[in-house]
Amino acid sequence: MEQVISAYAQIKPGQVRVNGRIEYSDENFITFAEFIKPFFKSLNLGYPKFYKMDPLSKLGFIASELVFKQLNLDSYDRKRVGIVIANSSSSLDTDIIHQQSISNRSEYFPSPSVFVYTLPNIMIGEICIRHQLRGENAFLISERFDGRLLTKYVNELFQQNRIDVCLTGWVDLLKEDFEALLMFVEPGIWEMNAEAREIALPFSEKTVNELYTIM
Amino acid sequence: MRSVYIAGHNIITSLGITTAENMAAMEAGAIGIRMTSNPRLFPTPIPLSLVDSGVLEEKFEAVLAFHKKTDECSSFTRLEKFLIISVHEAIAPLEQDFRDNRTLFVVSTTKGNIDLLETRSASLFPPKRIYLWEMARIVGSFFGFANPPMIISNACISGIMALMAAFRYMKSGLYDQAVVTGGDILSEFVISGFQSFQSISPNPCRPYDAGRDGLSLGEGAGTMVLTTKKTNDTEKHITIAGAATSNDANHISGPSRTGEELALAMQKSMTEAGLSPSEMGFINAHGTATPFNDEMESKAIALAGLVEVPVNSFKGYWGHTLGAAGLIESVASIQSLKNQRLIRSAGFETLGVPEPIRVIASNEDKEISSCMKSASGFGGCNAAIMFELK
Known part of the structure; x- marks a missing residue:
């Protein structure tokens, strides 16, 4: 049995794509915040918690929303939805903010709302809270995008029957550099409708690496 | 397998x-x-x-x-x-x-x-x-x-x-x-x-x-x-028998109110190991000693049907070692299993969690054949792993 990608989203500076098609573009931005805020507003999600998140979680959260928008999550057992995400810089973007808040004894103001984001898996927690997902999680680190790492980990989860479906991919952000590729992986095309079958791609190391390269 | x-x-x-x-x-x-x-x-x-x-x-x-x-x-x-x-x-x-x-x-x-x-x-x-x-x-x-x-x-x-x-x-x-x-x-x-x-x-x-x-x-x-290779056939060996994770989907810096999700990870790891609660020698839980964590764990232990199983936390000895904790405490747990000896949960005197879990109050020799190590963390994550002596 070979798993398939039934939906995916890609975000890079200036551009957002869903299932390969351009969903949003804006070349007139300087910071990540300037890019992501208007796009978030355009989605009309009505989820004010978004504004409390750190930039890495915001990036992962939006990419996950774009993926989940393509599906009906109610048709899955939420205790059997896995989330496996990797990146290169862990939570370094927010680590730097926390370090700045303690670097000077006369201006010493560490904040719990910053410190909690100094772990990369908080992004997974945010996605789980949003959709009440309670299944297997993992946050992995690799120097560069590594399709083999992700497909190996996720395929084991399927083969050992630990999950029914999985959100997986890469969400990396450091200052104004950012990239996200999140994919929804299902066990096969048999249960899908005709439209979904058309989009479906094999969940293989080769395809995953290609999706990352063409971002 | x-x-x-x-x-x-x-x-x-x-x-x-x-x-x-x-x-x-x-x-x-x-x-x-x-x-x-x-x-x-x-x-x-x-x-x-x-x-x-x-x-x-x-x-x-x-x-x-x-x-x-x-x-x-x-x-x-x-x-x-x-x-x-x-x-x-x-x-x-x-x-x-x-x-x-x-x-x-x-x-x-x-x-x-x-x-x-x-x-x-x-x-x-x-x-x-x-x-x-x-x-x-x-x-x-x-x-x-x-x-x-x-x-x-x-x-x-x-x-x-x-x-x-x-x-x-x-x-x-x-x-x-x-x-x-x-x-x-x-x-x-x-x-x-x-x-x-x-x-x-x-x-x-x-x-x-x-x-x-x-x-x-x-x-x-x-x-x-x-x-995956036994070193010899005569001695008993310790194996990893099962493991699972789950997410609370509740709060990024606070534990689940019910403990249901940690219980889910515990149950999945026991099912994979093919072990029932009555066969469990002890649970080395996360036990950070924050009011909410320990409370949640007691509920999870009860929900997973493990309320009769002896429980300890090693954090009273060497504190919370964060990303090392799961490994350090797993190693100490398997030593406990190998030595057939339960280790006192340091710092514990009077039970202060809602469920009547059996916290180990003094070191004690006991015939045991398996144990569980569990942990929970920020982001709502939970994990449990089973070790078996056979």
Whole structure:
């Protein structure tokens, strides 16, 4: 049995794509915040918690929303939805903010709302809270995008029957550099409708690496 | 599906730099958490479990000499020294070669070389050393491992998750051996963060006790060497029998209100192991000694049908060692299993959690054949892993 990608989203500076098609573009931005805020507003999600998140979680959260928008999550057992995400810089973007808040004894103001984001898996927690997902999680680190790492980990989860479906991919952000590729992986095309079958791609190391390269 | 056996291990904490030193100290009731006045770590005195730097440096010199390395001690960070010593101690007594491509190398950490973000330390190392993959690469290349490290950074369940990943890959035949290591150091970064949450106790922590008022932070490293080959057929072996994770989907910095999700991870790991609650020797739970964590765990233990099973937390000995905790505490748990001896949950006197769990109040010999290690962390993550003696 070979798993398939039934939906995916890609975000890079200036551009957002869903299932390969351009969903949003804006070349007139300087910071990540300037890019992501208007796009978030355009989605009309009505989820004010978004504004409390750190930039890495915001990036992962939006990419996950774009993926989940393509599906009906109610048709899955939420205790059997896995989330496996990797990146290169862990939570370094927010680590730097926390370090700045303690670097000077006369201006010493560490904040719990910053410190909690100094772990990369908080992004997974945010996605789980949003959709009440309670299944297997993992946050992995690799120097560069590594399709083999992700497909190996996720395929084991399927083969050992630990999950029914999985959100997986890469969400990396450091200052104004950012990239996200999140994919929804299902066990096969048999249960899908005709439209979904058309989009479906094999969940293989080769395809995953290609999706990352063409971002 | 193949069996996964434990072939080697090490623990580095304030109580010692070998598994044996740590177990002997616990047996004697030693507590490694001490009031520490170090303005580099925190402006006012605070209880911490720190590894003695003199002991660390001396041991590291010996490890460099053993491996005939010409590097200077100063070309490795404090965490890299922890991990290199820990891996060395775990593999040195074994005959196997770990440098082939059938050996998986897994590293778990929450913050890696986070001390390099401090301006006074930053200039001593190349900037990329702050990245977890570079830190892990340095450790792996020290031993000449063929495969690049697999790196797990998933808050306080990282250590269990690292063991779980290796277990799953070996179970399905992708690797024959694994060296699984994890570590975290104490830094101004981490201490200031937990202090901002007001979660640090002014005294050594007291898991599950009615008077508990917060956690104690610790540093250290732990390593487990796994193999799919039995070393001999006559002796009993300890195996990893099951493991699972779950998410609370409730709050990013507070535990579940019900404990249902940790219970789910516990039940899944028991099902995989094919073990029932009545067969469980003890549970080494997370037991951070924050009011909410311990409360949630008691509910999860009850929900999973484990309320009669003896429970301990090792954090009263060496504090919460974050990304190392799952490994350090798993190693201590399997020693407990091997020695047929339950270890007292340090700091505990009077039960202070809602469910009537059986916290181990004194060291005691007991015939046991399996145990569970569990953990929960920020981001709502939970994990449980089962060890069996057979």
